[in-house]
Amino acid sequence: MFYNSTRNNDIKVTAAQAISRGISQEGGLFVPESFPQLSLTDLEGLIEKDYINRAKFVLSKYLTDFSTEEIDYCVNGAYEKGKFASDDVAHLVDAGNGINVLELWHGPTCAFKDMALQILPFLLTVSAKKVSDGKTIVILVATSGDTGKAALEGFKDVPGTKIMVFYPEQGVSPMQKLQMTTQEGNNVAVCAIKGNFDDAQTGVKKIFTDNAIGEKLADNNMQFSSANSINWGRLVPQVVYYISAYCDMVKMGKIKMGDKINVVVPTGNFGNILAAYYAKQMGLPIDKLICASNANNVLTDFINTGVYDRNRKFFTTISPSMDILISSNLERLIYHMAGCDSNKISAWMEELSKTGRYTVDGDIKAQIGSQFAAGYCDDEQTKQTIKEMFDAGYLCDTHTAVAVKVYKDYVAQTNDNTPTVIASTASPYKFSASVLEAIYGDTADMSEFEKVDKLFELSSLEVPKSLKELQGKDIRFVNCCDKQDMEKFVLDTLLEK
Numbered sequence: 130m131f132y133n134s135t136r137n138n139d140i141k142v143t144a145a146q147a148i149s150r151g152i153s154q155e156g157g158l159f160v161p162e163s164f165p166q167l168s169l170t171d172l173e174g175l176i177e178k179d180y181i182n183r184a185k186f187v188l189s190k191y192l193t194d195f196s197t198e199e200i201d202y203c204v205n206g207a208y209e210k211g212k213f214a215s216d217d218v219a220h221l222v223d224a225g226n227g228i229n230v231l232e233l234w235h236g237p238t239c240a241f242k243d244m245a246l247q248i249l250p251f252l253l254t255v256s257a258k259k260v261s262d263g264k265t266i267v268i269l270v271a272t273s274g275d276t277g278k279a280a281l282e283g284f285k286d287v288p289g290t291k292i293m294v295f296y297p298e299q300g301v302s303p304m305q306k307l308q309m310t311t312q313e314g315n316n317v318a319v320c321a322i323k324g325n326f327d328d329a330q331t332g333v334k335k336i337f338t339d340n341a342i343g344e345k346l347a348d349n350n351m352q353f354s355s356a357n358s359i360n361w362g363r364l365v366p367q368v369v370y371y372i373s374a375y376c377d378m379v380k381m382g383k384i385k386m387g388d389k390i391n392v393v394v395p396t397g398n399f400g401n402i403l404a405a406y407y408a409k410q411m412g413l414p415i416d417k418l419i420c421a422s423n424a425n426n427v428l429t430d431f432i433n434t435g436v437y438d439r440n441r442k443f444f445t446t447i448s449p450s451m452d453i454l455i456s457s458n459l460e461r462l463i464y465h466m467a468g469c470d471s472n473k474i475s476a477w478m479e480e481l482s483k484t485g486r487y488t489v490d491g492d493i494k495a496q497i498g499s500q501f502a503a504g505y506c507d508d509e510q511t512k513q514t515i516k517e518m519f520d521a522g523y524l525c526d527t528h529t530a531v532a533v534k535v536y537k538d539y540v541a542q543t544n545d546n547t548p549t550v551i552a553s554t555a556s557p558y559k560f561s562a563s564v565l566e567a568i569y570g571d572t573a574d575m576s577e578f579e580k581v582d583k584l585f586e587l588s589s590l591e592v593p594k595s596l597k598e599l600q601g602k603d604i605r606f607v608n609c610c611d612k613q614d615m616e617k618f619v620l621d622t623l624l625e626k
């Protein structure tokens with residue numbers, strides 16, 4: 130199986146090349162040239178398997194240049210017993226009222242990013258061995274909060290790698306910030322920027338594709354790669370848990386093999402929901418993919434109108450990991466829907482970077498309309514939903530609450546009662562202030578860890594060990610730079626040491 134670039138169909142690379150490069154040199158994203166097909170018999174065969182063996186099966190369909198031993202090594206290393214607080218790794222919970230919640234946050238940093246970022250360092254180092262002859266891989270990350278920590282934790286002290294993370298100074302929760310600024314490891318660096326997530330992401334993409342910087346790195350036997358969801362190695366592990374969740378729905382007797390389900394995903398950079406779309410393209414019986422946004426509702430408008438327009442106010446919300454106006458992975462979706470016409474995609478992406486908007490063709494809009502639904506909600510509705518869920522016996526975080534609210538609206542509008550899986554993307558303890566305000570009231574005079582304690586007292590939901598341990602930990606990283614100085618920070622950090 131080979132991979133093409135969304136902006137140049139003549140580029141054809143192996144999975145190892147796609148993963149070690151992260152992004153194609155002309156700025157395109159790597160996509161599989163076709164989708165391996167899953168039969169119902171394949172799915173039957175996965176039902177009695179555990180997560181590790183489901184993952185091995187799915188990944189082997191895409192990483193065809195990896196040997197069985199290499200895939201075993203990567204999957205075992207990422208998901209072995211003890212790495213995730215839940216034995217089934219991606220835990221499906223019945224939260225009542227027909228809501229099945231896929232808890233993707235039992236990994237070491239308590240966000241769904243761990244699902245991919247625990248395995249990415251293995252995929253990347255195996256890939257680098259195949260293609261980049263001993264160069265040190267330098268991971269650059271732009272984060273809206275969760276990716277940064279999950280990537281740092283995945284790559285810390287991994288031989289042959291260095292990692293640098295940029296986050297928006299004002300755009301992450303106190304717990305997220307503390308997780309990053311206290312990061313351990315000898316190959317890590319963290320820097321805040323004066324700007325928002327889009328600024329961080331744009332800065333990182335620019336550094337990646339700058340030939341002069343690339344040459345400087347090559348002179349020092351280094352090479353950039355990406356741990357953001359633009360990297361194929363981030364997306365492919367995410368396909369696994371949708372397939373796994375479907376198997377669990379069958380196993381729990383909620384559906385029969387072959388029945389369709391709907392999937393709801395709280396969305397920012399469009400990576401998580403794109404993985405669900407890929408699972409559907411492989412033949413997983415998914416009917417609607419429901420894209421949930423917060424007040425930054427650029428995707429809701431795009432899915433409903435076919436016009437992508439980022440020229441709008443940017444809101445800082447209580448679901449900060451979705452505070453994004455440029456959803457990178459949408460490029461992959463429209464590439465597939467445009468019949469892999471890379472010229473068309475290049476033109477639209479050029480328009481996006483010049484004018485901040487583009488309009489897809491009518492037939493793409495129609496395809497999107499038949500496969501996707503979209504909605505959004507504001508912070509007040511998010512909090513109200515947390516309260517409703519809590520009263521019904523389930524405590525969820527702000528991002529998951531956005532998905533639940535959008536799902537409830539969708540059902541009210543359509544009467545579509547197809548069994549549904551809602552992706553739950555973070556532990557409520559990562560966003561204690563907002564969650565506690567929703568179910569308890571004003572928290573202004575409480576410290577972050579008093580909020581955690583109060584939330585535990587009210588909910589009895591166990592506090593993840595990795596968050597508890599942050600209390601009193603030394604702060605290592607206090608840098609904050611202007612967005613135009615990201616390049617300087619990267620070069621200084623890499624070349625001075």
Ligand SMILES: *Cc1c(COP(=O)(O)O)cnc(C)c1O
Pocket residue numbers: 240241242275276358395396397398399400401402450451528554555
């Ligand atoms: C990253 C993140 C999202 C958004 O996921 P995308 O793949 O960027 O769409 C949603 N919720 C949480 C908690 C996240 O960390």
